[in-house]
Amino acid sequence: MPTLNITPQMLTGRSQQHLCPFSAQHLAHAQMLDAWLALCKAAMVDGISLQIVSAFRSFERQAAIWQAKCNGQRPVYNLQQQIVDITQLSGLKKLEAIMLYSALPGASRHHWGTELDLYDAAAVSSDYQPQLLTTEYQAGGPFARMDAWLTTNAENFGFFRPYLRYQGGVAAEPWHLSYAPLSQAFLAAFSVETLRQALLAHPIAEQQCVLSELPYLYQHYVENICDLSKQNR
Numbered sequence: 001m002p003t004l005n006i007t008p009q010m011l012t013g014r015s016q017q018h019l020c021p022f023s024a025q026h027l028a029h030a031q032m033l034d035a036w037l038a039l040c041k042a043a044m045v046d047g048i049s050l051q052i053v054s055a056f057r058s059f060e061r062q063a064a065i066w067q068a069k070c071n072g073q074r075p076v077y078n079l080q081q082q083i084v085d086i087t088q089l090s091g092l093k094k095l096e097a098i099m100l101y102s103a104l105p106g107a108s109r110h111h112w113g114t115e116l117d118l119y120d121a122a123a124v125s126s127d128y129q130p131q132l133l134t135t136e137y138q139a140g141g142p143f144a145r146m147d148a149w150l151t152t153n154a155e156n157f158g159f160f161r162p163y164l165r166y167q168g169g170v171a172a173e174p175w176h177l178s179y180a181p182l183s184q185a186f187l188a189a190f191s192v193e194t195l196r197q198a199l200l201a202h203p204i205a206e207q208q209c210v211l212s213e214l215p216y217l218y219q220h221y222v223e224n225i226c227d228l229s230k231q232n233r
């Protein structure tokens with residue numbers, strides 16, 4: 001792999017210079033393209049058509065999602081998939097309710113271009129809209145076969161699933177795939193201070209609370225991922 005140049009802007013979703021198109025709608029890290037194409041080819045041999053729901057996401061886009069959730073304009077779910085009345089929460093409790101499924105702007109791994117949310121287009125009709133619910137990826141769900149295939153094969157292509165299981169912090173997201181050779185370098189280059197500087201330059205909803213809780217949030221939602229070496233359930 002060529003030398004990686006990781007800037008604070010790339011870490012926080014404020015640069016697209018390292019990206020290239022992965023589909024008509026999705027950008028991701030150019031140095032992940034070969035591994036992604038190899039993964040897709042191998043999956044296709046087993047009858048699985050890997051399709052991207054979400055790849056790179058900018059700080060601006062994440063901030064819009066964050067604001068809509070803080071305002072109650074976009075639903076916030078708990079682990080039981082019930083809607084939480086966000087207007088009844090404040091302070092850290094409010095931030096934690098949102099961060100179960102939505103990253104803090106500046107702190108989403110999707111900013112890096114090294115992450116992909118996936119489904120199996122071969123398992124559903126062409127008009128199926130993936131909901132990104134764990135039930136779709138569990139036994140009986142349309143994407144259970146893709147889930148099992150990734151467990152067996154993803155690592156051979158350098159990929160792993162940082163949110164495979166819930167361990168406090170971010171909820172289980174079996175659809176979320178990460179390219180370790182790049183994302184490990186991004187995480188190593190990231191810091192609370194880099195995140196703080198991005199937020200100071202681009203204030204978001206609940207800014208004061210976010211800044212005062214930033215070391216805790218960074219530890220529980222950025223650093224707290226499923227170990228690469230423990231991906232087989």
Ligand SMILES: [Zn+2]
Pocket residue numbers: 054110115116117173175176177
């Ligand atoms: Zn994701």
